[in-house]
Amino acid sequence: MTMFENVTRSLTRQLNPRGDLTPLDSLIDFKRFHPFCLVLRKRKSTLFWGARYVRTDYTLLDVLEPGSSPSDPTDSGNFAFKNMLDARVEGQVDVPKTVKVTGTAGLSRSSTLEVQTLSVAPKALETLQKERKLGAECPFLKEMRDRGENLYVVMEVVETVQEVTLERAGKAEGVFSLPFFAPLGLQGSINHKEAVTIPKGCILAFRVRQLMVKGKNEWEIPHICNEDMQTFPRGEKPEEEKFALIQAADVGEAHEDFGTLKEEIHREIQEVEKLNHVGQRSLLTSLSKLLGKKKELQDLELTLEGALDKGHEVTLEALPKDVLISKEVMGAILYFLGALTELSEAQQKLLIKSMEKKILPVQLKLVESIMEQSFLQDKEGVFPLQPDLLSSLGEEELTFTEALVGLSGLEVQRSGPQYMWDPDTLPHLCALYAGLSFLQLLTKAP
Structure with a gap:
C-alpha cells in the first residue's frame, strides 16, 4: 500500500473500528471528499471488506438551485497520534534460506498527526433542504439518473490540522531469489526510505449518507438507509427498474x-x-x-x-x-x-x-x-x-x-x-x- 493509504486505514481503525468511517486511499483526491461533495459507490461493492467510493466533480450545492450557502461544518473534536505505525500492513516476512524483509510505514519519529472531525450540522441541512430545490435540467443529475447510479453526500470528514510528513523505511537481507525481489540472485542487504508530506486540511477519512430524489426537484438525505434504497425513483421505465434492482443486489x-x-x-x-x-x-x-x-x-x-x-x-x-x-x-x-x-x-x-x-x-x-x-x-x-x-x-x-x-x-x-x-x-x-x-x-x- 502507499504510505498515505497505510496511515488512513490505521487511523480509521483507531477512531472507528468496524464502523462506517471510510479511509481515503488517494492523496490526490482529497479535495473532492469535503463535506457536501457528491460521491459514487463502486459497482459490485460489498460491505464485507468495506464499501468503496469514487469522486465526482460535483457537490450537493452544485446541483441545487441558486441560493444562500449553508453554515460551515461544525468541529466535533481534535485527536493526536504520535509514531503511528501499521504493523499489520508492513511487517516482517521471513522466507527460509532466501530473504528476510522488515519494514514499517507511518509517521516520522518527530511528527504528530493532529486531526479534527468536521460534520454537517443537522440544522444547516434542514434549512438547506427547505430553501433550495434541485436545479432544473441539471446535466449531471440526468446522466446519473440514466445510468441508474446511487449518489452519496459526504457528511463528516477527518482532516489534518497541521502539515505532517510520513516516512517509510525498510530493509532486506539475504539472497534475493524470489521473483518479486530484484535483482535476481543479489546477495547482501538493501535499505529503502521514502517520505511524503500531507498538507494541512487534507481529508483522511469520511462518512457519507445517501441522497434521495423525490419527484422532479425535491430531495432529502435520510439518517437511515438500506441497500434497497435508490437515489432516483424506480419504475420510470421497465429497463431502468430492472437495472436498479440489479444494482441494489450488487452492493452486498x-x-x-x-x-x-x-x-x-x-x-x-x-x-x-x-x-x-x-x-x-x-x-x-x-x-x-x-x-x-x-x-x-x-x-x-x-x-x-x-x-x-x-x-x-x-x-x-x-x-x-x-x-x-x-x-x-x-x-x-x-x-x-x-x-x-x-x-x-x-x-x-x-x-x-x-x-x-x-x-x-x-x-x-x-x-x-x-x-x-x-x-x-x-x-x-x-x-x-x-x-x-x-x-x-x-x-x-x-x-x-x-x-x-x-x-x-x-x-x-x-x-x-x-x-x-x-x-x-x-x-x-x-x-x-x-x-x-x-x-x-x-x-x-x-
Whole structure:
C-alpha cells in the first residue's frame, strides 16, 4: 500500500473500528471528499471488506438551485497520534534460506498527526433542504439518473490540522531469489526510505449518507438507509427498474455471519463459471501478469467499470477475440477484482507463488476454517487451529501461507497450532477469502 493509504486505514481503525468511517486511499483526491461533495459507490461493492467510493466533480450545492450557502461544518473534536505505525500492513516476512524483509510505514519519529472531525450540522441541512430545490435540467443529475447510479453526500470528514510528513523505511537481507525481489540472485542487504508530506486540511477519512430524489426537484438525505434504497425513483421505465434492482443486489449485504459472506461469494463464483474454460484460463493469464502491480490491476477495474456503465461487451488482452464477457460475468469479475485490489502488492505476489505451488486449496480451507470459528468474535484472543490444516504444507509453502495471512493481520503460530484473532482484521480476511476463492476457481479450469 502507499504510505498515505497505510496511515488512513490505521487511523480509521483507531477512531472507528468496524464502523462506517471510510479511509481515503488517494492523496490526490482529497479535495473532492469535503463535506457536501457528491460521491459514487463502486459497482459490485460489498460491505464485507468495506464499501468503496469514487469522486465526482460535483457537490450537493452544485446541483441545487441558486441560493444562500449553508453554515460551515461544525468541529466535533481534535485527536493526536504520535509514531503511528501499521504493523499489520508492513511487517516482517521471513522466507527460509532466501530473504528476510522488515519494514514499517507511518509517521516520522518527530511528527504528530493532529486531526479534527468536521460534520454537517443537522440544522444547516434542514434549512438547506427547505430553501433550495434541485436545479432544473441539471446535466449531471440526468446522466446519473440514466445510468441508474446511487449518489452519496459526504457528511463528516477527518482532516489534518497541521502539515505532517510520513516516512517509510525498510530493509532486506539475504539472497534475493524470489521473483518479486530484484535483482535476481543479489546477495547482501538493501535499505529503502521514502517520505511524503500531507498538507494541512487534507481529508483522511469520511462518512457519507445517501441522497434521495423525490419527484422532479425535491430531495432529502435520510439518517437511515438500506441497500434497497435508490437515489432516483424506480419504475420510470421497465429497463431502468430492472437495472436498479440489479444494482441494489450488487452492493452486498451486512455483516451477519460467515454464511452470508459465503453465499455472496458463491453467487459471484456461479457467474464467473458461465465463462467457458478457455475464457477462464485466459482470464487467469491476464490476472497473473497484473497481480503485484496494484496500479495496473486498478486500471483494469476502471476499464471494466466503464464498459459496464455503458453496457458494452469487452474482451481482455489474453482472451480470444471470440470470447466475450457478458454484463453479468463482468460484474462478477469486478467483484473479485475489488477483493484483490484490497490486498497489498506483497500478498498479490504471494498468491502467484501459491498458484505455482498449487497450495491455494489448502490456504482457502485454512482461512475458511478460521473465519467459521471467529467471524463473530468481537474480542482479541488465541484460538486452536486444526492440525491437519497445516500438516500437508512443506516448510517453504508454510512460510508463504503464514506471510499471506499475516499481511492481513492474522498471526498463525505453528506451536499448538493456533492463531491470534484480532476483530479489526476481519475486512482484510474477507477480501483474502474472496480472492482465494476466485483464483482457485480459475486454476481448476482444464
